[in-house]
Amino acid sequence: MAWFTRKDKGIKTPTEDKREAPDGLWYKTPSGITIHIRELRNNAYVCPDDGFHVRIGSKEYFEIIFDNNQFEEFNQNLRSADPLKFTDSKPYFTRIQDSQKKTNLKDAVRTAHGKMNGLDLIVACMDFSFIGGSMGSVVGEKVARAIDYSIEQKVPFLMISKSGGARMMEAGLSLMQMAKTSAKLALLSEARIPYISLLTDPTTGGVTASYAMLGDFNIAEPGALIGFAGPRVIRETIGKDLPKGFQSAEFVLEHGFLDFLVDRRNLKLELTRLLKMLQ
DSSP, rough: OOOOOOTTOOOOOOOTTTOSSOOOSEETTSSEEEHHHHHHTTTTEEEEEEEOBOOOHEEEEEEHHGGGGGGEETTTTOOOOTTTOBBBBHHHHHHHHHHHHHOOOOOOOSEEEEEEEEEEEEEEEEEETHHHGGGGGHHHHHHHHHHHHHHHOOOOEEEEEEEOOOGGGGGGHHHHHHHHHHHHHHHHHHHHEEEEEEEEEEOOHHTTTGGGGOOOOEEETTTOOOSSOOHHHHHHHHHHHTTTTTTTTTHHHTTTTSSEOOOGGHHHHHHHHHHHOOO
16 A cells, blocks of 8 residues: 555655744744744744744634634534544544644534624634644534524624535545535535634635635635646646646636635634624
């Protein structure tokens, strides 16, 4: 079973060498600007000089969105099983345990209910640090339950996507979550409850092909990578060079798949404006 082992060294993908909520005292942006972490944190993890949006996780998004960082989290203890007994470079069960210890998360999404500028809001936020934000059975189930709660309480729903796609270690069980969450969103639409989808860096694979693109408003952060297959795979498939900026949020917006981009520093204000307009 060596087909999944990367034998060649020095091969990098766009998602490597990036960390959520950087450690240390200083952070250097891709354009070479160095900024103190305290200033970065006070600026919603956006570099004030070049507008670069540092990748962050659910902890930071909840701090930005919820009033006084007060919220009620749902289904905190749901954990992935290993029904296929899958093993690649290590057993899937071991990979889950290692990710839980490293990230202090149970899986790749957290769901919560709180207030944003006084308005009730249910948020599901993915964490790329947990196995690449991949969508397995637990992610699908937690998102589905959050939508159910949104319908029950008649509260708007916000999905913050950040994912490498379906979780290969769960195979077909992972792919089923695309249909499951999409069906739940259809019920949310029938109940006429607002759904806002926020796509962040990166949003790819089965997540893009399901709930990430089904919002009443599909919005994204500047510079986010958004797509289904990666640029290298597409280039090799069609045998042509890709346009400049291909699969960037700006490119996706220009081609009609997004409603607008939102600077993270204005995220709470823009979400409040949208919800007030819809209500």
